[in-house]
Amino acid sequence: MDNITFLGKQLKNPLVLASGILGNNAKILERVHQAGCGLVTLKSIGPAPRDGHKNPTVIDLGGGMINAVGLPTPGYDHMDAEWQALANRDFPVNASIYGGSVAEFVKVAQFVSDQGPDFIEINISCPNSDLHGMLFGVDEKAAFAVTNAVKNVIAVPLIAKLTPAAPDIGKIAKVCEDAGADAICAINTAGPGMVIDIEARTPVLAFKKGGLSGPMIKPVAVRCVYDIYRAVSIPIIGLGGVTTGEDAVEMFMAGATLVGMGSAVRYRGIHVFEQVNRELTDWLAAHHCTRDDIIGAAHDPIA
Numbered sequence: 001m002d003n004i005t006f007l008g009k010q011l012k013n014p015l016v017l018a019s020g021i022l023g024n025n026a027k028i029l030e031r032v033h034q035a036g037c038g039l040v041t042l043k044s045i046g047p048a049p050r051d052g053h054k055n056p057t058v059i060d061l062g063g064g065m066i067n068a069v070g071l072p073t074p075g076y077d078h079m080d081a082e083w084q085a086l087a088n089r090d091f092p093v094n095a096s097i098y099g100g101s102v103a104e105f106v107k108v109a110q111f112v113s114d115q116g117p118d119f120i121e122i123n124i125s126c127p128n129s130d131l132h133g134m135l136f137g138v139d140e141k142a143a144f145a146v147t148n149a150v151k152n153v154i155a156v157p158l159i160a161k162l163t164p165a166a167p168d169i170g171k172i173a174k175v176c177e178d179a180g181a182d183a184i185c186a187i188n189t190a191g192p193g194m195v196i197d198i199e200a201r202t203p204v205l206a207f208k209k210g211g212l213s214g215p216m217i218k219p220v221a222v223r224c225v226y227d228i229y230r231a232v233s234i235p236i237i238g239l240g241g242v243t244t245g246e247d248a249v250e251m252f253m254a255g256a257t258l259v260g261m262g263s264a265v266r267y268r269g270i271h272v273f274e275q276v277n278r279e280l281t282d283w284l285a286a287h288h289c290t291r292d293d294i295i296g297a298a299h300d301p302i303a
């Protein structure tokens with residue numbers, strides 16, 4: 001698979017690095033691009049410096065991971081070196097941002113837009129936030145307000161990253177579309193879940209609860225992308241448990257235009273992007289079809 005257009009930008013393939021996996025360092029992200037990733041997403045950038053939660057923050061459960069990293073960020077205006085390095089990049093970047101209020105989202109979005117990312121992704125779906133009692137992504141009014149406010153102050157396409165914790169993710173996606181989102185990204189981690197150390201009689205994560213990722217959540221992610229595809233007419237970045245070319249095919253069939261990977265980078269390394277791209281290309285060739293043929297194909301089964 002090569003050279004596609006997404007929201008007016010050229011990508012070398014439809015594979016995306018999920019937010020939060022490899023930070024914001026331009027050199028590392030360039031290596032991910034060189035390793036076959038079509039679009040890299042930054043770790044969510046917030047309004048003020050923040051350390052994140054105490055360790056342990058990530059546990060490999062086998063079949064997936066649980067994390068409560070806790071939104072660590074240098075803060076949008078404490079990243080001069082990163083912004084400078086990213087300004088000289090020759091690869092597409094999706095900048096993920098968060099805030100604890102609509103006003104904070106707007107402040108971060110305005111600044112980040114001026115740094116020239118290709119896209120801005122609003123993270124309204126982090127399961128590990130102690131910044132506010134509510135996820136913007138589970139409340140229709142809040143989702144509309146933040147999407148609309150950010151849309152009004154940025155100069156690049158806007159992507160809304162959604163949570164499977166929403167009671168009706170299709171409805172939230174439609175609200176975001178109506179508020180001006182140019183694309184939907186789904187899903188953020190699932191849950192939250194909890195793992196207990198039975199000898200210590202205590203939750204293993206310091207934050208106690210955390211978001212689930214990796215192969216164990218793929219069916220939830222596929223269902224969410226399927227529901228969103230039926231609810232909106234903007235493109236979808238489908239992610240959640242994708243590790244192989246066949247997983248990517250499944251996401252496309254559910255309705256994704258691009259497919260993201262996060263935990264898969266841990267399981268297969270950064271070269272997972274060129275490997276999955278090869279597996280995808282081989283699958284399409286073996287089935288005599290193109291990516292365009294399979295996007296949303298599960299919605300219209302051949303009798």
Ligand code: RRO
Nearest residue numbers: 068069070071126128189211
């Ligand atoms: O930093 C985190 O704990 C985190 C974030 Br911001 C997110 O969006 N999703 C996640 O699983 N962890």
